[in-house]
Amino acid sequence: MNKRITLLRYLLYPVIWAGSFLLIVSLLAAGVNTYLATLSVIAGAAVVVLLLERALPYETDWLRTKHGDLNLDTVHYVVNYGIKVVAQLMILWLGQSLILWAIFPTYWPLWAQVLLALTLIDFFLFAVHALSHRYEWLWKLHAIHHSSERLYWLNGDKRHPIHQVLEGLPGITLCVLIGAPMSVIAGALAALTVNMMLQHANIDYRAGWLKHLFSVAELHRWHHRADYKDAQVNYGAWLVIWDKLFGTYYDAPSQAEQIGQIGIAEEPDFPSTYAGQLRYPFRPGTKQVNSLLLAIGLSFSFLSFQTPEDRYGNQIQSACYCMPHPHVLE
Numbered sequence: 001m002n003k004r005i006t007l008l009r010y011l012l013y014p015v016i017w018a019g020s021f022l023l024i025v026s027l028l029a030a031g032v033n034t035y036l037a038t039l040s041v042i043a044g045a046a047v048v049v050l051l052l053e054r055a056l057p058y059e060t061d062w063l064r065t066k067h068g069d070l071n072l073d074t075v076h077y078v079v080n081y082g083i084k085v086v087a088q089l090m091i092l093w094l095g096q097s098l099i100l101w102a103i104f105p106t107y108w109p110l111w112a113q114v115l116l117a118l119t120l121i122d123f124f125l126f127a128v129h130a131l132s133h134r135y136e137w138l139w140k141l142h143a144i145h146h147s148s149e150r151l152y153w154l155n156g157d158k159r160h161p162i163h164q165v166l167e168g169l170p171g172i173t174l175c176v177l178i179g180a181p182m183s184v185i186a187g188a189l190a191a192l193t194v195n196m197m198l199q200h201a202n203i204d205y206r207a208g209w210l211k212h213l214f215s216v217a218e219l220h221r222w223h224h225r226a227d228y229k230d231a232q233v234n235y236g237a238w239l240v241i242w243d244k245l246f247g248t249y250y251d252a253p254s255q256a257e258q259i260g261q262i263g264i265a266e267e268p269d270f271p272s273t274y275a276g277q278l279r280y281p282f283r284p285g286t287k288q289v290n291s292l293l294l295a296i297g298l299s300f301s302f303l304s305f306q307t308p309e310d311r312y313g314n315q316i317q318s319a320c321y322c323m324p325h326p327h328v329l330e
C-alpha cells in the first residue's frame with residue numbers, strides 16, 4: 001500500500017476527532033453562541049466524513065442506499081439532533097435550580113471540563129447500551145439502531161427518540177445536578193456526535209493504538225454484525241475503556257473480513273419507514289410477549305432488586321433475544 005495513503009489512514013481519526021474537539025472548545029471559549037459553535041463543527045465534520053467515505057471507503061457496497069435508508073436516516077439524524085438541542089434549552093431554562101451538589105470543577109480549563117462531562121455522559125451511554133442488549137423492552141427500542149444493512153456516518157444518530165432520551169438522560173442529568181455549565185455539556189455532546197459519526201463511518205481509516213482507548217469504526221463494526229449473538233461486544237460510544245473494564249471489548253483485525261452481514265438477521269423485514277420504526281418497539285412481541293407489559297414487570301423487578309430471570313424465570317429467556325452471557329466471541 002502506498003506509504004502516504006497508509007499514513008493518511010492512521011491520521012484521519014485523531015485529526016478529525018481531536019480537531020473537531022479543539023475547534024468546539026475554542027469557539028465556546030471565544031464566546032461564540034453555543035448552538036452555532038456546536039452545529040457548525042458537526043456540519044463541517046459531516047462534510048469531511050462524507051467526502052472521505054467516497055475517497056477511502058471501507059466497503060464500496062455500503063456507499064449505495066439500501067431500501068431508501070438515506071432519507072430515513074436523515075430524518076432520524078435531524079430528530080435526534082433536535083432532541084439534543086431541546087435538552088440544552090431545558091438545561092438553560094431550568095438553570096441553577098437543578099444543581100444539587102456543585103462539585104463540577106468549573107475552575108478547570110474549558111477543554112478539561114468538556115472532557116470530564118464527556119466521560120460522565122459516555123459511561124452512562126455505555127451502561128444503557130449494554131443493558132439494551134440484555135432486556136427485550138430496551139432491545140426493541142435499540143433495535144432501530146441495529147436495523148441498518150450498511151454502516152455509514154448517518155448511523156451514528158439512528159435511534160428511536162425514546163431510546164435516545166434513555167441513553168442520554170442519566171449522564172446529562174448527573175452533569176446538571178453537579179453543576180456542569182450548559183455550554184460544557186453542549187460541547188461534550190457535540191464531540192460525542194462527531195465520534196459517533198466516525199465510529200459508524202464507511203471510511204477505511206486505522207486507529208492503531210488508539211483502538212485501546214476510543215471506540216472507532218474498526219471496533220464498532222463488530223458490534224453491528226447481523227447475528228445477534230455476535231453483536232454483544234464493543235458497546236462504547238466514545239471510550240472503549242468501559243468495554244475493557246466490563247469484559248466486552250473485542251477485536252480481531254486479522255479476521256476483519258469475517259464481519260460479514262450487517263443488520264439484524266432475525267428481523268429480515270424490519271420496518272423501513274420512520275413511522276414504522278417508531279411503532280416497532282410497541283408491536284406485540286413476536287414471541288407472544290407484549291413489550292410494554294414486560295417493561296412494567298421489569299420496572300418492578302428493578303425496584304425489588306431482583307433480576308428479570310429471578311422474577312420471570314424461563315419466560316424471559318423465551319421472550320428475549322438476549323444471550324445469557326454477553327461476551328460470546330471467545
Ligand SMILES: [Zn+2]
Binds near residue numbers: 145
Ligand atoms: Zn447496540
